[in-house]
Amino acid sequence: MTMLLNIEEIDVRYGRNHAVKDVSLNIADGEIVTVLGANGAGKSSLLKAIQGTVKSTNGSIIFKGENINRWSAPKRVQSGLVMVPEGRQIFISMTVEENLLMGAYSRKNVDVTNEIETIFERFPNLKERRNMSAAVLSGGEQQMLAISRALLARPTVIMLDEPSLGLSPILVKQLFELIKEINSEGLSILLVEQNTHMALQYADRGYVLELGNIVASGTPADLLADEKLAKAYLGGD
Ligand SMILES: Nc1ncnc2c1ncn2[C@@H]1O[C@H](COP(=O)(O)OP(=O)(O)O)[C@@H](O)[C@H]1O
Ligand SMILES: [Mg+2]
Numbered sequence: 001m002t003m004l005l006n007i008e009e010i011d012v013r014y015g016r017n018h019a020v021k022d023v024s025l026n027i028a029d030g031e032i033v034t035v036l037g038a039n040g041a042g043k044s045s046l047l048k049a050i051q052g053t054v055k056s057t058n059g060s061i062i063f064k065g066e067n068i069n070r071w072s073a074p075k076r077v078q079s080g081l082v083m084v085p086e087g088r089q090i091f092i093s094m095t096v097e098e099n100l101l102m103g104a105y106s107r108k109n110v111d112v113t114n115e116i117e118t119i120f121e122r123f124p125n126l127k128e129r130r131n132m133s134a135a136v137l138s139g140g141e142q143q144m145l146a147i148s149r150a151l152l153a154r155p156t157v158i159m160l161d162e163p164s165l166g167l168s169p170i171l172v173k174q175l176f177e178l179i180k181e182i183n184s185e186g187l188s189i190l191l192v193e194q195n196t197h198m199a200l201q202y203a204d205r206g207y208v209l210e211l212g213n214i215v216a217s218g219t220p221a222d223l224l225a226d227e228k229l230a231k232a233y234l235g236g237d
Helices: 045-051 072-079 096-104 113-122 124-128 140-151 169-184 196-202 220-225 229-233
Strands: 004-014 017-028 034-035 060-065 081-084 157-161 188-193 205-210 213-220
Touching: 004 045, 017 045, 017 188, 017 213, 034 045, 034 081, 034 196, 045 072, 045 157, 072 081, 072 140, 072 157, 081 140, 081 205, 096 140, 113 124, 113 140, 140 157, 140 205, 140 213, 157 229, 169 188, 169 196, 169 213, 188 196, 196 205, 196 220, 205 220, 220 229
Parallel strands: 034 188, 034 205, 081 157, 157 188
Antiparallel strands: 004 017, 004 060, 205 213
């Protein structure tokens, strides 16, 4: 297996708060890997460190065989490492279509008309509202828009920070089906979730983060077989 992304022993600190401690994880080409953990475990900090929007103080981040530690966030995006942040963060002062165009910003002068039409075919709700403010979208539609916008950056790895947060069960199911679909189209996925049941249903492998430390990792079956773990983090009983 080719490792697409290798995170080796990275740390994130906010002053005296040591949010990510010596964390190592990897993603092979074509994998869906999930990072699970309670609120405050350090999941978002880990993703931001990988994207380069917060600084990792130790260790290394190897993407496609290259050490990208010193790369800016935009350069990481350009190289194919793209995060969809928690809370979607779409631009509500822009239209749906303008939001999509922003996703292609890193690609400089590429005509994305066809790609946008393909997205509109996949999401008729977005198409109908293409010229409306993104503020009119429901939570589920906003999440689809945020993911679509990330896809327009042409990622190799897409990192999703709690995409199912606040969505109804039907939309959560649709979201995970979309994740599976884009994965089958060749994207590797790093998925941070608190919906552990769904995440383990769709992921190839998972890691459990507790107070900044990786406390377990393995296949969904491995993780679910650990009774203590299942009880503490995976909502088992
Ligand atoms: N910008 C920040 N400044 C200071 N502390 C932060 C900041 N962001 C997160 N933290 C702290 O880092 C820890 C991990 O937070 P976070 O990565 O958001 O966890 P999670 O995404 O798992 O909920 C928490 O203790 C949180 O309070
Ligand atoms: Mg978070």
